[in-house]
Amino acid sequence: MYRSKTCGQLRIGDVGQQVTLAGWVQRTRKMGGMTFVDLRDRYGITQLVFNEETNKALCDEANKLGREFVIQIVGSVSERYNKNPKMPTGDIEIIVSELKVLNASLTPPFTIEENSDGGDELRMKYRYLDLRRSNVRANLELRHKFCLAVRHFLDSKGFLEIETPVLVGSTPEGARDFIVPSRMNPGQFYALPQSPQTLKQLLMVAGMDRYFQIVKCFRDEDLRADRQPEFTQIDCEMSFVEQDDIIRTFEEMTKYLFKEVRGYDLGEQPFLRMPWIEAMTRFGSDKPDMRFGMEFVELMDVLKGTGEFAVFNEAEYIGGICAKGCAVYTRKQLDELTNFVKSPQIGAKGLVYARVTEEGVKSSVDKFYSPEVLSLLAEKTGAEVGDLILIISGPDAMKARKQLCELRLLMGERLGLRDKNKFALLWVVDFPMFEWSDEEQRLMAMHHPFTAPKPSDVPKLDTDPASVLADAYDMVCNGVEVGGGSIRIHDAVLQAKIFEVLGFTPEKAQEQFGFLMNAFKYGAPPHGGLAYGLDRFVSLFAGLDSIRDCIAFPKNNSGRDVMLDAPSAVDQAQLDELQLALAPKA
Ligand code: ASP
Numbered sequence: 001m002y003r004s005k006t007c008g009q010l011r012i013g014d015v016g017q018q019v020t021l022a023g024w025v026q027r028t029r030k031m032g033g034m035t036f037v038d039l040r041d042r043y044g045i046t047q048l049v050f051n052e053e054t055n056k057a058l059c060d061e062a063n064k065l066g067r068e069f070v071i072q073i074v075g076s077v078s079e080r081y082n083k084n085p086k087m088p089t090g091d092i093e094i095i096v097s098e099l100k101v102l103n104a105s106l107t108p109p110f111t112i113e114e115n116s117d118g119g120d121e122l123r124m125k126y127r128y129l130d131l132r133r134s135n136v137r138a139n140l141e142l143r144h145k146f147c148l149a150v151r152h153f154l155d156s157k158g159f160l161e162i163e164t165p166v167l168v169g170s171t172p173e174g175a176r177d178f179i180v181p182s183r184m185n186p187g188q189f190y191a192l193p194q195s196p197q198t199l200k201q202l203l204m205v206a207g208m209d210r211y212f213q214i215v216k217c218f219r220d221e222d223l224r225a226d227r228q229p230e231f232t233q234i235d236c237e238m239s240f241v242e243q244d245d246i247i248r249t250f251e252e253m254t255k256y257l258f259k260e261v262r263g264y265d266l267g268e269q270p271f272l273r274m275p276w277i278e279a280m281t282r283f284g285s286d287k288p289d290m291r292f293g294m295e296f297v298e299l300m301d302v303l304k305g306t307g308e309f310a311v312f313n314e315a316e317y318i319g320g321i322c323a324k325g326c327a328v329y330t331r332k333q334l335d336e337l338t339n340f341v342k343s344p345q346i347g348a349k350g351l352v353y354a355r356v357t358e359e360g361v362k363s364s365v366d367k368f369y370s371p372e373v374l375s376l377l378a379e380k381t382g383a384e385v386g387d388l389i390l391i392i393s394g395p396d397a398m399k400a401r402k403q404l405c406e407l408r409l410l411m412g413e414r415l416g417l418r419d420k421n422k423f424a425l426l427w428v429v430d431f432p433m434f435e436w437s438d439e440e441q442r443l444m445a446m447h448h449p450f451t452a453p454k455p456s457d458v459p460k461l462d463t464d465p466a467s468v469l470a471d472a473y474d475m476v477c478n479g480v481e482v483g484g485g486s487i488r489i490h491d492a493v494l495q496a497k498i499f500e501v502l503g504f505t506p507e508k509a510q511e512q513f514g515f516l517m518n519a520f521k522y523g524a525p526p527h528g529g530l531a532y533g534l535d536r537f538v539s540l541f542a543g544l545d546s547i548r549d550c551i552a553f554p555k556n557n558s559g560r561d562v563m564l565d566a567p568s569a570v571d572q573a574q575l576d577e578l579q580l581a582l583a584p585k586a
Contacts, residue, residue: 002072008044012091014077019094021046022072022102024132025065026112035062036093039071042137047080047093048073061099068105068112068129074098125562127553139550142261143538147214149260150234153253159210159236164199166216170512171197173448175219178229186579192218195531197448198516200237201488204527205519212236214534225546226480226536229559234537236485237529243471243487246528247273247427250483254425254475262541264423271475272426279428280398284319284405286431289479290424292417294321294408296401297381299391302373309368311349317397319404322381323411326388327355334364341392341407348403352391356383363389409479418478420543425477433457433468434501442503447472449498450516451486452528458494465501473530482537485530492520 003022010019023041030036033052038045050062065071075094084090109125110118112132123130130136151161170177173194180190193199195217203211213235220229238246251271258264272290279288282295299318303309312318329337334353341348354363354377361374369377381389390407394400412418433453434443443465445451453461457468471487489495495517499509510517535547548554555561575581 006043007039007041007046008088010046010077010089010092010094012079015079015092017077018074019077020072020074021048021094023070024105024112025067025069025071027067028062028065030063033059035059037062037065039073039094040132044089045087046089047084048075048096049078049093050096050099055097058096058099062096065101066105066107068108068132069101070103070105072100072102121556121562124554124556127563131552136549139538139542139544140552142542143534143550146257146261146534146538146541149257150212150214150253153256154210154212154236157210157249159212160208161213162203162208162211163213164193164196164203164215166192168193168199171195173197173219174444175221178218178220181578181580183578194219195233196235197450198513200235200529201450201516201524201527202519204237204239204488205522205524207239207525209239210237211529223555223557223559225548226533226539228535228547228551228555230555231547232534234483234532234534235529236531237527239525239527241487241526241528243429243473243528246485246487246530247473250475250530250532251427257537258423266423266425273429274426275430276428276432277430280401283408284401284403285479286428286474287476287479287481288405288426288428289409289412289418290426290476291419291422291478292412292415294323294412294417296321296404296408299377299380302376302380303369303391303393306373307365307369309365312352312365312393314395315393315400316395317400318391318393319401320377320381320389320391321404321408321411322383323388323390323415325386326411326415327357327386329353329355329388337390337407337410340410341403346403346406347399348392349394351407352393354378354383354389354391356385356387356389358385361389420478423477423540425475428474428476429472430454431470431472431474432466433470433498434465436466443501445498445502446470447484447486449502449513450488450495452489452494453498461497461501471528475530475532477537477540480536480540481533482540483530483532485528487526487528490520490524490526492517495520 004020007021007023021039023039026038026040026045028035028037035050037048039048050059052059073096075096077092078095080091080093108129109122110116112129114133114135116123116133167180167190170191171194175194177191182188182190196213196215200211215233215235216230217233218230255266258266276286279286284296296319299320303312303318304315305313338351341351352364354361356378360371361378363374377389383389392400392404432446435446437444447470451470451472454469454471460468474481474484489498496509535550538550539547542550544550
């Protein structure tokens with residue numbers, strides 16, 4: 001037996017007990033004739049004491065211990081003279097009588113304590129050391145609890161957990177596929193699933209009725225703080241349901257998870273449901289952060305054509321937000337905001353501001369407008385003395401709204417309105433079926449091509465497809481899309497029609513999705529579902545800034561695993577076997 005107790009277990013009531021502990025040396029301190037060692041394992045830290053006077057040989061051994069040595073000790077639990085109320089084991093220490101080094105350690109490249117001195121890249125390279133830190137480990141523990149609660153809830157509602165393959169054909173979800181060459185079928189490739197979308201639909205055709213899976217999905221797209229090339233979904237599908245049934249089921253699950261895992265009561269009220277167009281108009285986003293207001297005020301009627309400012313007179317959209325109490329912003333602070341909206345990621349042409357002061361409205365476009373227009377501006381935005389109005393305009397209304405959204409989020413952050421311990425959930429519903437892609441010069445599915453149009457909009461597929469709304473919904477929490485799904489098409493003819501609108505020839509649609517359209521000919525039930533982003537959900541619960549922190553072995557921003565040094569080149573022999581040749585370097 002390596003140990004009789006863990007390093008997080010012993011309390012004052014255990015004083016006098018003889019125990020065996022095993023773990024890692026976090027720290028040793030020599031004070032006079034005493035040596036103190038913090039012994040760590042997954043469960044906590046226990047202080048060990050070695051006394052030169054009573055056992056010199058043993059104390060000498062202890063003085064040789066390095067950080068992260070793995071040791072085993074036998075000793076007796078004793079009450080601590082200097083208690084540490086911050087540690088659960090802080091009332092006791094172990095007077096050690098036997099010490100055995102189980103394994104030595106090189107000096108770790110960074111401190112393995114809550115606040116490490118290691119930079120991101122270094123900690124990722126030695127992620128197995130980083131994971132020894134209690135705050136990092138806590139994120140994985142939370143993730144585990146979260147998954148257990150999901151399984152418990154869905155099982156109680158009759159969902160079956162069914163695995164689907166990882167080597168599949170392409171499953172379009174709007175990103176690039178990762179592809180895997182097939183040795184047995186030279187020149188042919190599998191694709192890793194962007195999600196199990198078509199497979200879960202086939203499980204509905206197969207009569208499984210309620211499916212879920214905690215599943216890895218793979219998307220080859222540019223990375224951000226909330227994106228990884230492989231990420232985990234809680235993927236769900238139900239038969240014989242309408243949008244309301246799905247929303248009700250998963251709202252219940254979300255409330256359950258918040259209560260069980262986060263200890264947060266979302267209350268009895270159903271979540272807010274906001275049509276997509278309203279979310280875009282009021283907040284410039286399909287995932288509005290509802291922890292705070294600062295809603296957009298459209299200012300076309302106040303500022304377009306009422307003064308000499310050409311930028312506004314040519315705009316398709318002029319919108320503003322009112323930042324409470326920010327009229328005191330200095331020139332420097334306002335320049336900072338201007339630079340922010342003009343940065344390449346945001347792309348606005350500029351920022352107009354107006355301070356509301358005792359002496360009236362003072363704006364960066366004063367010279368173009370009469371005092372009456374400026375006071376109308378304050379009235380329309382609800383700005384009072386001391387407030388700052390920030391205005392963005394542009395020739396493309398949707399783009400300008402998105403820019404204003406980024407500014408709203410920044411101001412919300414600055415004003416402390418985005419409290420990580422407060423949660424505001426809503427459903428965004430009634431998404432458009434399609435969006436225009438400038439790049440591809442065609443309509444693209446806004447959710448995915450298997451999403452059903454609103455039944456009343458089906459006739460418009462021929463006349464005005466861009467105006468067709470979908471039976472699609474996203475669950476949004478604090479400005480993060482945590483889940484999304486739709487009612488699916490279950491009719492082969494309608495599915496073929498959607499592929500046609502998306503620009504597929506009948507042959508191409510048959511080649512790529514024949515398996516699904518054929519299945520629909522064998523009695524497909526009406527069905528629908530959704531998927532949650534597990535990593536995003538857990539990071540919200542843990543208050544993390546990046547989903548990487550709740551993933552055991554994440555990739556960096558260039559999609560690399562710096563610990564495994566992947567991706568990497570492969571041997572020529574492997575390429576030959578796959579009949580692959582690399583293009584010469586350009
Ligand atoms: N497969 C979808 C996605 O990954 C979710 C769904 O429609 O169920 O976003």
